[in-house]
Amino acid sequence: MLEIAHPFDALMDITARPQTVFVRGEGAYLWDDTGKRYLDFIQGWAVNCLGHTPACVADALAAQAKLLITPSPAYYNATSLKLAKALVNATCFDQVFFANSGAEANEGAIKLARKYGALHKGGAFEIITFEGGFHGRTLATMSASGKKAFGPLFEPKVAGFRKARLNDIECVRQLIGDNTVAIMLEPIQGEAGVWPASDEFLQALRALTYEHGLLFIVDEIQTGMGRTGKLFHYEHAGITPDIMTLGKGIGGGVPLAALLATERASCFEHGDQGGTFNGNPLMCAAGLAVIEEVSKPEFLQAAADTGLYLESELQKLSARHGLGDVRGRGLLLALDLKLPIGAAIVAQAFEAGLLLNSPQPDALRFMPSLNVTREEIKAMIDGLDRIMVKPGQRGEWHESFTHCGPVRKRWPQNGSLLGL
Numbered sequence: 387m388l389e390i391a392h393p394f395d396a397l398m399d400i401t402a403r404p405q406t407v408f409v410r411g412e413g414a415y416l417w418d419d420t421g422k423r424y425l426d427f428i429q430g431w432a433v434n435c436l437g438h439t440p441a442c443v444a445d446a447l448a449a450q451a452k453l454l455i456t457p458s459p460a461y462y463n464a465t466s467l468k469l470a471k472a473l474v475n476a477t478c479f480d481q482v483f484f485a486n487s488g489a490e491a492n493e494g495a496i497k498l499a500r501k502y503g504a505l506h507k508g509g510a511f512e513i514i515t516f517e518g519g520f521h522g523r524t525l526a527t528m529s530a531s532g533k534k535a536f537g538p539l540f541e542p543k544v545a546g547f548r549k550a551r552l553n554d555i556e557c558v559r560q561l562i563g564d565n566t567v568a569i570m571l572e573p574i575q576g577e578a579g580v581w582p583a584s585d586e587f588l589q590a591l592r593a594l595t596y597e598h599g600l601l602f603i604v605d606e607i608q609t610g611m612g613r614t615g616k617l618f619h620y621e622h623a624g625i626t627p628d629i630m631t632l633g634k635g636i637g638g639g640v641p642l643a644a645l646l647a648t649e650r651a652s653c654f655e656h657g658d659q660g661g662t663f664n665g666n667p668l669m670c671a672a673g674l675a676v677i678e679e680v681s682k683p684e685f686l687q688a689a690a691d692t693g694l695y696l697e698s699e700l701q702k703l704s705a706r707h708g709l710g711d712v713r714g715r716g717l718l719l720a721l722d723l724k725l726p727i728g729a730a731i732v733a734q735a736f737e738a739g740l741l742l743n744s745p746q747p748d749a750l751r752f753m754p755s756l757n758v759t760r761e762e763i764k765a766m767i768d769g770l771d772r773i774m775v776k777p778g779q780r781g782e783w784h785e786s787f788t789h790c791g792p793v794r795k796r797w798p799q800n801g802s803l804l805g806l
């Protein structure tokens with residue numbers, strides 16, 4: 387094997403990662419610098435909705451790079467206008483602000499809600515968010531998140547977020563007060579382990595927000611752009627939110643995010659919001675290529691069908707190995723492992739050339755590209771079967787995981803540390 391020294395220490399050590407360096411990607415596969423190939427069911431954390439290096443995104447970037455990269459956010463550019471119009475046409479929203487990351491789009495949503503409160507609700511500023519929710523890593527979005535591990539970090543938190551229990555409408559109702567301006571949720575809590583809000587809960591939240599004159603914000607950074615089998619998750623519940631944030635899939639792998647609002651909610655005034663790279667044509671060109679592909683009815687139907695296939699294959703795998711339920715929707719699914727062995731499975735899968743994620747110790751999360759093939763799903767399931775059933779160990783496989791030590795220096799037994 388070719389040994390190449392990499393300057394790992396030149397990067398801030400912000401997360402535990404295997405000391406493997408990736409150099410190439412194509413479709414469902416990544417290659418490291420030794421030539422080893424990995425089947426990727428993480429896809430940049432539900433980012434590469436068309437797989438690695440899709441031709442339409444690469445071509446759009448190359449063409450745009452030769453035409454215009456950044457004229458300055460002080461001026462309009464044709465590509466961002468086109469993408470904004472495509473998003474408006476595809477949704478229930480009227481206006482778009484482009485951002486560079488999901489957290490930045492959510493910061494924008496929080497600011498927009500506070501602005502709305504200042505203009506229309508006597509200065510109301512509180513936003514009800516949810517236990518287990520994840521909205522990003524800026525100070526405000528960490529404060530909005532209900533991720534337990536964030537609790538003691540970077541105090542004091544940004545004020546103005548009250549946490550309700552998911553799928554408990556009475557709990558939400560009790561938190562509404564004079565200062566409440568909005569309710570914000572992830573329709574499927576990805577980081578928490580893929581816990582969906584029910585369609586009935588989303589409908590009840592919409593009714594409650596109408597009743598109290600509150601804004602309803604959906605964070606579709608992970609669930610948007612076809613991830614759950616419809617272009618946007620809110621469509622499943624037949625509701626129309628006031629504000630939506632998009633990220634991840636919208637750029638097909640490049641840093642692009644968006645804040646969308648209805649006419650009623652779109653109340654920023656000059657000076658309230660902006661950013662040097664926001665709406666730059668290079669990233670927007672990638673966004674246009676993605677939305678053109680993903681919004682095709684036949685593409686969405688195929689993604690929904692593939693999601694059902696993955697779900698049924700995971701259910702069969704679960705039955706074979708005595709595991710738990712499969713939850714989630716479309717191509718954002720989790721398998722309940724019933725035991726805290728997720729990180730050990732992730733580590734063994736990695737060694738075997740299969741990239742998986744364990745967002746919680748007892749769960750695996752699956753977020754392949756939306757155009758993943760049935761053969762690739764079968765290969766992933768076969769890989770998991772091989773990891774779980776060692777010869778003569780059927781039914782006792784969990785022993786081998788609970789007793790297995792760290793696989794590599796600097797990569798502890800927690801798959802969730804690998805990303806974000």
Ligand SMILES: Cc1ncc(COP(=O)(O)O)c(C=O)c1O
Binds near residue numbers: 576
């Ligand atoms: C639901 C949700 N919101 C927000 C974010 C933050 O996005 P970013 O990492 O691009 O800032 C994420 C990232 O995982 C997410 O899943």
